[in-house]
Amino acid sequence: MKHTNIDINKEHCIKNLFTILSADRDSRIFAKKGITETVRELGVSRDTLSQWFESWKKNTGAIHRHTAESENRNMVYLLCAAILSDETVHDEVMKSLLNASMAFGVDAGVISSVFTDRKLYTEERSVLRRADMIRAACADPKAAAVKPGSAKKNTSFYVANQVTGEGFDELQRLMMAHRLGCHAAIDGPPGVGKTHSVIEISDILGMSLYTKTCSSRTTESHIISYPVLSVKDGASVTMHVNGPLVSSMIEPGIFYGDEFNLLKEDVQKRLNSCFDERRYIDRNDGVQVTAKPGFWAVISYNPTQSITSRDLEDSVADRFVHLHYHRWDPGFKAYIAHNKARAEAPDTAGSLRDFGIVLSWRGISPDCRFFSGTGNEGAIQWADFFTGEPVKEKPAYVYSTFRNPRPGYAEQENMRADLDASSYSEIEFARMLSQFTDLLQSLKRTGKSPLLKKLNLDGSVNDEDLELLNLHESSARIEVAALKHYHFLLGKGCRRYPAQSYAVKMVIDQICYGQYRDRKLRDRTAYELVRSIAVSMRLLADFTRYNTAPAAVHSAKN
Numbered sequence: 001m002k003h004t005n006i007d008i009n010k011e012h013c014i015k016n017l018f019t020i021l022s023a024d025r026d027s028r029i030f031a032k033k034g035i036t037e038t039v040r041e042l043g044v045s046r047d048t049l050s051q052w053f054e055s056w057k058k059n060t061g062a063i064h065r066h067t068a069e070s071e072n073r074n075m076v077y078l079l080c081a082a083i084l085s086d087e088t089v090h091d092e093v094m095k096s097l098l099n100a101s102m103a104f105g106v107d108a109g110v111i112s113s114v115f116t117d118r119k120l121y122t123e124e125r126s127v128l129r130r131a132d133m134i135r136a137a138c139a140d141p142k143a144a145a146v147k148p149g150s151a152k153k154n155t156s157f158y159v160a161n162q163v164t165g166e167g168f169d170e171l172q173r174l175m176m177a178h179r180l181g182c183h184a185a186i187d188g189p190p191g192v193g194k195t196h197s198v199i200e201i202s203d204i205l206g207m208s209l210y211t212k213t214c215s216s217r218t219t220e221s222h223i224i225s226y227p228v229l230s231v232k233d234g235a236s237v238t239m240h241v242n243g244p245l246v247s248s249m250i251e252p253g254i255f256y257g258d259e260f261n262l263l264k265e266d267v268q269k270r271l272n273s274c275f276d277e278r279r280y281i282d283r284n285d286g287v288q289v290t291a292k293p294g295f296w297a298v299i300s301y302n303p304t305q306s307i308t309s310r311d312l313e314d315s316v317a318d319r320f321v322h323l324h325y326h327r328w329d330p331g332f333k334a335y336i337a338h339n340k341a342r343a344e345a346p347d348t349a350g351s352l353r354d355f356g357i358v359l360s361w362r363g364i365s366p367d368c369r370f371f372s373g374t375g376n377e378g379a380i381q382w383a384d385f386f387t388g389e390p391v392k393e394k395p396a397y398v399y400s401t402f403r404n405p406r407p408g409y410a411e412q413e414n415m416r417a418d419l420d421a422s423s424y425s426e427i428e429f430a431r432m433l434s435q436f437t438d439l440l441q442s443l444k445r446t447g448k449s450p451l452l453k454k455l456n457l458d459g460s461v462n463d464e465d466l467e468l469l470n471l472h473e474s475s476a477r478i479e480v481a482a483l484k485h486y487h488f489l490l491g492k493g494c495r496r497y498p499a500q501s502y503a504v505k506m507v508i509d510q511i512c513y514g515q516y517r518d519r520k521l522r523d524r525t526a527y528e529l530v531r532s533i534a535v536s537m538r539l540l541a542d543f544t545r546y547n548t549a550p551a552a553v554h555s556a557k558n
Helices: 010-021 033-042 046-057 069-083 091-103 108-116 118-122 127-139 170-179 194-205 244-250 265-270 330-341 348-354 409-414 416-422 426-446 450-454 476-491 496-511 526-536
Strands: 184-187 209-213 225-232 235-242 254-258 280-282 288-290 296-301 321-324 359-365 369-374 381-384 397-402
Touching: 010 033, 010 046, 010 069, 010 091, 033 069, 033 127, 069 091, 069 108, 069 127, 091 108, 091 225, 091 235, 108 118, 108 127, 108 209, 108 235, 108 244, 118 127, 170 184, 170 194, 170 321, 170 359, 170 476, 184 194, 194 209, 194 254, 194 296, 194 397, 209 244, 235 244, 244 254, 244 280, 244 288, 321 476, 321 496, 416 496, 426 476, 426 496, 426 526, 476 496, 496 526
Parallel strands: 184 296, 184 321, 209 254, 254 296
Antiparallel strands: 225 235, 280 288, 359 369, 359 397, 369 381
16 A cells, blocks of 8 residues: 555445445446545445445445544545546535535545545545645645635636627626626537636636536536535434535635536525525525625536427526626637647647747736737737736736637727727716617517617617517516626726616626527527617617727747
């Protein structure tokens, strides 16, 4: 056996591992890496393993204990280390493991955090040495904690690719939402970087990320809290272990609900109170938990037009700002695929040229300052993203941005002054935004609106079948969020028109979120119709792109 400070009874450990993994009734125990890697490292022969398995089957469900408490705790550390070997840990397996942890006197909260930060532990290939790491974390939970507000250095090179017409990429958009206290919902097809962007933001902010991958089988107990049996003063007691949502509210950290639309509607609505102005949730044992300042939630989902698939529940969608991620440009997708396939020796410089990819340098600091850069990686000159004024400081987080070239870019550069001059004043903009949402809801309900004739918009909707128009019933929440972003951007030195345009698109993305977005009318989708109305009301310019600042371009990472 390799040198380790973990001293355990091999037979008891393997039998306990059988018991915990069997909580997932649909799985084949011997197909789990947790079993195969642990058996190999402990040096258990096939015959011995077979004997232990037959013995375990006769007494399924029994937890094998040592006589010494320290040995029992070591058992828990090794069980956790073994189960971490599997990429997917079933909810029932996790619950069984936490029950065993508490039975053996190990803090279940620390064990939960180990699985939240699983990458930190799975980088260690040895199960035994991994168990040592978990034991150290349980001995001093604060030692491994990340201090809030301290950005981690990015160890992988991130290329932002979801750039809006105003020039804001996905990291900037998520940072603004966090800064302004707006929870974010990300939708888009699989594989376009939704989860990756959230992980990057947690690194930039130095905040713990509590993730829950949702399904139709996920209950509120999996997200909020669930009961476990423990022993206290010789008596059995029921205790509640916080789920990822409550843990992130208490720390505070980031809650990330992946595939959130797969949750049943009653489960989605159960969480509303922590996502709105109330900022609390009633735990399943009746304890009310209030989110600490800084708590932030992000959810993501893959919208579909399938009638068998559910979408976000409307009252839930109303509590989030919505970010739509589009499919990757073919050249960019080919560039990413080429470099991932050459993970051991990336051909970044060559592939940039070969695939016609141009990247620009950008930077972010945890206090939500944005930077643009020029030059090579070794000697980048940094400037304020909005004003273009040179700055001496280097951003805490450096990354690149790919902008998909589209027609109309040069024309918009020449139209900057005219667009800014035609934008609304702050008071006018708030009034027009409200009229815009009211007009859309009138069209949805009755197919007509008195504002159409007043604003000379009859022609923009007459050719569509408005009986098919179905939009999200937006509330004042989204207008408040949009205006917060508008004023934030103006305060940063952003030009007036891009700030107005970005705020309007936030409203459109919420009204047309998920399945509402691509529903076909006669000649256009609902999103295209809504956008055309915004253009007619002078809330948006009829251009494909509008840039915030001159692009800072580099040809390769060198």
